[in-house]
Amino acid sequence: QVQLVESGGGLVQPGGSLTLSCAASENGFARFRMGWYRQAPGKQRELVATLTSTGISDYGDSVKGRFTISGDNAKTTVYLQMTSLKSEDTAVYYCTGLFITQEGRVTDELWGQGTQVTVSS
Numbered sequence: 001q002v003q004l005v006e007s008g009g010g011l012v013q014p015g016g017s018l019t020l021s022c023a024a025s026e027n028g029f030a031r032f033r034m035g036w037y038r039q040a041p042g043k044q045r046e047l048v049a050t051l052t053s054t055g056i057s058d059y060g061d062s063v064k065g066r067f068t069i070s071g072d073n074a075k076t077t078v079y080l081q082m083t084s085l086k087s088e089d090t091a092v093y094y095c096t097g098l099f100i101t102q103e104g105r106v107t108d109e110l111w112g113q114g115t116q117v118t119v120s121s
Contacts, residue, residue: 001026002024002025002026002097002099002107002110003024003025003110003112004022004023004024004025004034004095004096004097004110004111004112005022005023005025005095005112005113006020006021006022006093006094006095006112006113006114006115007020007021007022007115008020008021008115009093009115009116009117010116010117010118011118011119011120012085012117012118012119013085013119013120013121014085014086014087014119014120014121015084015085016085016119017081017082017083017084017085018082018085018117019079019080019081019082020036020079020080020082020093020095020115020117021077021078021079021080022034022036022077022078022079022080022095022097022112023075023076023077024076024077024097024099026076027074027075027076028102029053029076029099029100029101029102030100030101030102030104031052031053031054031099031100032052032053032076032097032098032099032100033050033051033052033053033097033098034050034051034071034076034078034095034096034097034098035047035048035049035050035051035058035069035078035095035096035097036048036049036050036069036078036080036093036094036095036096037093037094037096038089038091038092038093038094038117039091039092039094040088040090040091040092043091045094046060046062047059047060048060048063048067048080048093049063049067049068049069049080050069050096051069051070051071051078053071053073057069062088063082063089066082066083066084066085067080067081067082067083068080068081068083069081076097076099078095080093082117085117085119086119087119087120088119089117089119090117090118090119090120091116091117092114092115092116092117093114093115093116093117094111094112094113094114095111095112096109096110096111096112097109097110098110
């Protein structure tokens with residue numbers, strides 16, 4: 001029922017920057033964890049970054065020091081600031097979210113439709 005919508009993907013040159021956003025269609029959850037995974041052709045889906053509504057973040061090793069995840073709890077939205085982009089960052093980036101309602105109900109882990117990021121000169 002809750003939907004996740006990603007935006008901000010596109011084409012960027014190596015060394016450039018790009019910011020993705022992901023917004024949940026509903027607000028007012030008691031707690032949540034949202035984040036980003038990516039999948040390149042022929043590769044396994046891998047963790048990029050996650051962020052909880054309590055402010056705890058986690059990053060995949062390949063993006064540490066280059067990507068930053070942030071969020072707006074009131075908007076149930078997360079952002080992924082990507083810098084120093086490399087060709088190997090090219091992938092479909094998927095937003096994910098797990099939500100707990102005020103009544104204590106836990107959602108399934110939800111996934112957005114994905115947004116393409118292409119790093120190429």
